[in-house]
Amino acid sequence: MSALNSIFSPALFKDKNVLVTGGGSGLGLRAAREFAALGATVFICGRTQEKLDRAVKAIHGEGGRVESVVCDIRDRDAVVELMQTVSDQAGKLDILINNAGGQFPAPAETISAKGWQAVIDTNLTGTFNVMQAAFNKHFRKKGGAVVNVIADMWQGFPMMAHTGAARAAVDNLTKTLANEWGRHGVRVNAVAPGIIRTSGLETYDPAVRPMIEEAGKQNQAARMGTEAEVAAALVFLASPAAAYITGATLRIDGGQSIFHPLYPPNGERVWPAFDDENEKP
Numbered sequence: 001m002s003a004l005n006s007i008f009s010p011a012l013f014k015d016k017n018v019l020v021t022g023g024g025s026g027l028g029l030r031a032a033r034e035f036a037a038l039g040a041t042v043f044i045c046g047r048t049q050e051k052l053d054r055a056v057k058a059i060h061g062e063g064g065r066v067e068s069v070v071c072d073i074r075d076r077d078a079v080v081e082l083m084q085t086v087s088d089q090a091g092k093l094d095i096l097i098n099n100a101g102g103q104f105p106a107p108a109e110t111i112s113a114k115g116w117q118a119v120i121d122t123n124l125t126g127t128f129n130v131m132q133a134a135f136n137k138h139f140r141k142k143g144g145a146v147v148n149v150i151a152d153m154w155q156g157f158p159m160m161a162h163t164g165a166a167r168a169a170v171d172n173l174t175k176t177l178a179n180e181w182g183r184h185g186v187r188v189n190a191v192a193p194g195i196i197r198t199s200g201l202e203t204y205d206p207a208v209r210p211m212i213e214e215a216g217k218q219n220q221a222a223r224m225g226t227e228a229e230v231a232a233a234l235v236f237l238a239s240p241a242a243a244y245i246t247g248a249t250l251r252i253d254g255g256q257s258i259f260h261p262l263y264p265p266n267g268e269r270v271w272p273a274f275d276d277e278n279e280k281p
């Protein structure tokens, strides 16, 4: 099977089983395709059967091994069942990509109790549910690697207070569980994407999309990231190349989170005369 122009060795994940939550679309689907292309047997889960069916078809079309399970990560019992299904079908789980998540843009003062709860339940509690169940069923005895997908929230997350809070909590959980589970041979890391062009962005109200387009340019690359760029980081952190990395969060954001007023994005210059002087041949 083709390796999607991957720089990684084609058999990197031979005999490995990988679970990608939210693997039916966007970043999760791209990651599932990468792992399958690199020899893994991949399990994907999500709430929507049709999305999962389309993803399975795409991965089978590329020659990959993939199974899908409908599961809402907010439902602890369903998540425990999901781990049992992986056990029944594949025997063991080696890698967990905790990618399922989402939110809606809204000013903090307008977020309803139900809306707040839905986003916290999904992005914090759901992510924890999957890590805990994977550890108890699989990783405790044989070790494993977890990579959580969070978001760029280091300068706060205006218009997305709920998800900013949840993702900051998962950043902390990543460190806590890397400590608690290290002695079991489990590495726990995270990636924090900036704004990535995915099908997920299309779920937002068309009225806010121009703002997202603009925000997507506010980084040193002056563009949104790609699904492939995030998937490459997920693959790296899950692989033996990252054997000495745990408790880390890798920012994949074109430098969005290190914004400095003296060097704003898009190559704008606060001191053009100074820069021009230095650029003389």
Ligand SMILES: CCCCCCCCCCC/C=C/C(=O)SCCNC(=O)CCNC(=O)[C@H](O)C(C)(C)COP(=O)(O)OP(=O)(O)OC[C@H]1O[C@@H](n2cnc3c(N)ncnc32)[C@H](O)[C@@H]1OP(=O)(O)O
Pocket: 101, 102, 103, 104, 105, 106, 112, 114, 115, 116, 118, 119, 122, 151, 158, 159, 194, 195, 200, 201, 203, 208, 211, 212, 215
């Ligand atoms: C204005 C400018 C914005 C600038 C922002 C710039 C930066 C953008 C950076 C983007 C970075 C991140 C990108 C991504 O993550 S893309 C991937 C996104 N994919 C998704 O978000 C899809 C998944 N999302 C969801 O499924 C839902 O949002 C949710 C997490 C809430 C799922 O929960 P549930 O299925 O339970 O949801 P419900 O539909 O039942 O809703 C529950 C209650 O939530 C409130 N709600 C839901 N949607 C909205 C909305 N659009 N606006 C306001 N409130 C909302 C509401 O109270 C719901 O209850 P009720 O329906 O009973 O009222």
Ligand SMILES: NC(=O)C1=CN([C@@H]2O[C@H](COP(=O)(O)OP(=O)(O)OC[C@H]3O[C@@H](n4cnc5c(N)ncnc54)[C@H](OP(=O)(O)O)[C@@H]3O)[C@@H](O)[C@H]2O)C=CC1
Pocket: 021, 022, 023, 024, 025, 026, 027, 028, 045, 046, 047, 048, 049, 051, 071, 072, 073, 074, 099, 100, 101, 102, 103, 122, 126, 149, 150, 151, 152, 192, 193, 194, 195, 196, 197, 198, 199, 200, 201, 203
């Ligand atoms: N695109 C971006 O700019 C950024 C994205 N992220 C995060 O990356 C992850 C992937 O996002 P992206 O690919 O862009 O968007 P998508 O909306 O395409 O992906 C989210 C996936 O998660 C699944 N999902 C959502 N809620 C649940 C749930 N409760 N249980 C199980 N599965 C669920 C969805 O499937 P279904 O609806 O069928 O359940 C969907 O497949 C998300 O956590 C997102 O918030 C973070 C930073 C930036």
